[in-house]
Amino acid sequence: MSTPPVTPLVEAQGVVKRYGPTTALADGRLTVLPGESHALVGRNGAGKSTLVSVLTGLQAPDEGTVRFDGELAPPLADRDAWRGKVACVYQKPTVVPELTVAENLFINRQPLRRSLISWRALRAQAAELLDTWDVRVDPDARTADLKVEDRQMVEIARALSFGARFIVLDEPTAQLDNREIERLFDRMRGLQDSGVTFLFISHHLQEVYEVCQTVTVLRDARWITTAPVADMPRAALVEAMAGETVAEQQQAVRTRETDAPVLLDARGLTSDAYQDVDLTVRRGEVVGLAGISGSGKIELAETFTGLHTPSGGTARLDGRPLPFGDVQASLKAGVGFVPRDRHAQGLVFGMTIGDNATLSVLDRLGRRGFVRTERKRGFATALIDRLDIHAEGPDQPVSDLSGGNAQKVVMARALASDPRLLVLINPTAGVDVKSKESLLARVDTAREDGTAVLVVSDELDDLRRCDRVLVLFHGRVVAEHPAGWRDHELIASIEGVDHG
Numbered sequence: 001m002s003t004p005p006v007t008p009l010v011e012a013q014g015v016v017k018r019y020g021p022t023t024a025l026a027d028g029r030l031t032v033l034p035g036e037s038h039a040l041v042g043r044n045g046a047g048k049s050t051l052v053s054v055l056t057g058l059q060a061p062d063e064g065t066v067r068f069d070g071e072l073a074p075p076l077a078d079r080d081a082w083r084g085k086v087a088c089v090y091q092k093p094t095v096v097p098e099l100t101v102a103e104n105l106f107i108n109r110q111p112l113r114r115s116l117i118s119w120r121a122l123r124a125q126a127a128e129l130l131d132t133w134d135v136r137v138d139p140d141a142r143t144a145d146l147k148v149e150d151r152q153m154v155e156i157a158r159a160l161s162f163g164a165r166f167i168v169l170d171e172p173t174a175q176l177d178n179r180e181i182e183r184l185f186d187r188m189r190g191l192q193d194s195g196v197t198f199l200f201i202s203h204h205l206q207e208v209y210e211v212c213q214t215v216t217v218l219r220d221a222r223w224i225t226t227a228p229v230a231d232m233p234r235a236a237l238v239e240a241m242a243g244e245t246v247a248e249q250q251q252a253v254r255t256r257e258t259d260a261p262v263l264l265d266a267r268g269l270t271s272d273a274y275q276d277v278d279l280t281v282r283r284g285e286v287v288g289l290a291g292i293s294g295s296g297k298i299e300l301a302e303t304f305t306g307l308h309t310p311s312g313g314t315a316r317l318d319g320r321p322l323p324f325g326d327v328q329a330s331l332k333a334g335v336g337f338v339p340r341d342r343h344a345q346g347l348v349f350g351m352t353i354g355d356n357a358t359l360s361v362l363d364r365l366g367r368r369g370f371v372r373t374e375r376k377r378g379f380a381t382a383l384i385d386r387l388d389i390h391a392e393g394p395d396q397p398v399s400d401l402s403g404g405n406a407q408k409v410v411m412a413r414a415l416a417s418d419p420r421l422l423v424l425i426n427p428t429a430g431v432d433v434k435s436k437e438s439l440l441a442r443v444d445t446a447r448e449d450g451t452a453v454l455v456v457s458d459e460l461d462d463l464r465r466c467d468r469v470l471v472l473f474h475g476r477v478v479a480e481h482p483a484g485w486r487d488h489e490l491i492a493s494i495e496g497v498d499h500g
Contacts, residue, residue, distance in 0.1 A: 007070045009034045009197050010055065010086070010166055015064035017050050024050040028064065029223035030199075030216055032166070037188060037198040039208040039229065042218035043241055043458075043491065048201055051218070052168055055199070057082035068166070087159030088168040093151045095158075097144035102126035104143050105158050133157050134190055149180045153187060160196065167191075168199045171293060173207060185211045203292035205237060205495040219243055234497045235488075241495075242487040260284055263452035264304070264322075264421050269313035273299035274475040277313070281421070281452040286443060288466035289456045290494050296475040298340060301423050301456045305337040306330030318420050336419030340426045340456075342410050347398050354380030354394030357412045383412040388438055404435025411442055422446050425456045440465055460487055 008031045015028030025047040032038045042048050053059040054066060057076055066073040074081035095104045102122050103110075111121040126139035135153045143151060156167055169188075173181045188198060188211055200212050208215055208229060215232055217224040217240040224240050232240075264281040274296035281287045289297040302308055304315060309325035316322060323329035331337075339345035347356055357380045380394035387408040391401060398409055407427070414422060424443070428436040443465045446453050455466055463469050471479040471493040479493040 006033055008032060008067070009069060010199075011065075011067045011070075012051065012055060013065050015051060015054055015061045015066070017054060017059060018062050023221060025054075025061075025221050027222040028054065028061075028218070029226070030055070031226065032197060032199060033214070034165075034197055035192055035195060036214055037192060037200050037212045039200045039202070039212040039215040040218070041202070041205065041208060041215060041237070041241060042224075043460075045221075045459075046218040046241075047221040048218055049170075050221075052088060052170065052199075052201070056086050056088050056168060083159075084163040086166045086168065087155075087162070087164045088170060089152055089155045089159070089172060090170045093148075093155065095143045095151055095154060097142075099143055100139065101130075101137050101141050101143055101146070101154055102139040104154060105129060105139075105161060129157055129161050133160055133194070134187075147180065149176055149184050152184065156191070156196075165195060166197050166199070168201070170201045171203070172200075173202060173204060181207070203495060205234060205497050208237075209234070217241055234492075238488050238492045238495065238497055242491050263318055264315065264454070266304075266315040267313055269300065269303065269310050269315065271296075271299060271303070271308060271310040271312075274472065277472075277477055279470070279477075281454060283452060284447050284450045286447050286453040286455060286466045288463040288469035289454065289472060290458075290463060290469050290490065291472035292494055292496075294474075295472040297456050297472045298425055300472070301425055301454055302339075304330070304421065304454065305335055305339075305423050331417060334417075334420035336414035336417055336422045336451075338407075338410050338414045338422075338424045338427050340429075342407055347406060347410060349397075349399040351398060352395050353384065353389065353391055353398050353401070353409055356398050356409050357383045357394070358416060359413055379416070383416060386415075387412045387442065402435075404431035404438075407431050407435065407439060411439055415442065415446070419451060422451050422453045423456075424453065424462075426459075426462075427455065427457065428459060428462055436461070460490065463490070 010030065010032040012028055012030040015025055017025040028047060028051045030051065040048055054061050060076050068085045105126045106122060110117045111125060112118060123139050130137055130139065135157045137146065137150050137154060152172055159167055172184060176184060202208060212229050214226065215229050216226040219241060260282040262280050263283050266277065266279040269277040277300060289301055291297040299308060303310055303324065304322060306323060306325060306327035306329060317333055322333055354376055358376050377394050384391060384394060389405050389408045391405060398406060428439050443453055455462055457463055467483050469481045469485065469490060470477050473496050481490055
């Protein structure tokens, strides 16, 4: 007798999601069988987060269907029905840190006695729930005092208490060390044996092979393949993520002056985020920093801008010690900076384009603290022309601009001080194709002007402008790729895969 087919616990077919002119997901597909750990992998922008938002009922698909146990997903408004089917444990905890474990487990549904919370019943129910799922945490412990892995288990237990048996783990190991990761995986296996199904999202491909049975790959907002992990060699998985046609494209190797003077020279830099990093950037050289979330690449780059003070090591810019932990001193030393988030760090939205573009050079626009309006206007107008910012003029509020033009204002301010070192973090994030090309052209101009450029990005197109790319993994430089690298080679290094 043939075994009857197993009904998928979760099935998404032909999911399409658009945000205005942007198609975030063109063909999302996923079939997860009961009791398995199913990996969802893909590079940033592949569509993973969008698919998860549809699977968890945060967004309705524009096209396609989602089914749980063969039945269509409930309406978005029926939150109780969604909670009974699926939950997502995110990289950042959603528990309330000042409440106890018991209070977090039953928040907004505490047991009552005569219209008052029964604390004894609350603790008893919490202890029973934790015991049922073998979560060894004190119900009376303050959640803020728990280890990250224990907070995650509390979130999983809370989801299971609603009846959900499908748990999405979004980068659950990003803040864990190796021992904590192994303990999390042991707990996952135990929960699987009890009938819990996981969708596991991680940039650490090694983890996919350790804890998952099946893997689905998304690329460029489309489903690429689903296969048993045992049947997908690592090289094939990286190829599926990168795209074979792209991987075969060989870039033109850029010639550069290897004897140009070193402008940035860092030795033994160490902090909580990175360890013993040596880094040099020559005059007119563009160096990329790549790595997964938590690799330390952003913290390393921000150290050169004065945002962090390392616990060890030194850095010199143009032969002089680079000040740490002082943004103003770093700016005066010759560092220009495009931060990772233009909304939170890059722009003052209550001010004009001219005000924002000239913030780093106010001392050049006047004397004794007084800024000459006409001089500032002329300086800002020149920057607007130089960066091709589409605006009415320097007096226009920066809040009126599109994402691409707003990012150009951030770049304009970074270049306004004629920096010796230009640090760019995700310089083309959230901008249209035309603005992206314009911003990257500024990188080429800076190189030609003899500036040392450090580019931190998850976008391969940003890194293609680099003379070489350093890859960080768990805070250490693990690989260096000269210009001419192939996509699959760089991705293999980023994901921690031995692609040799």
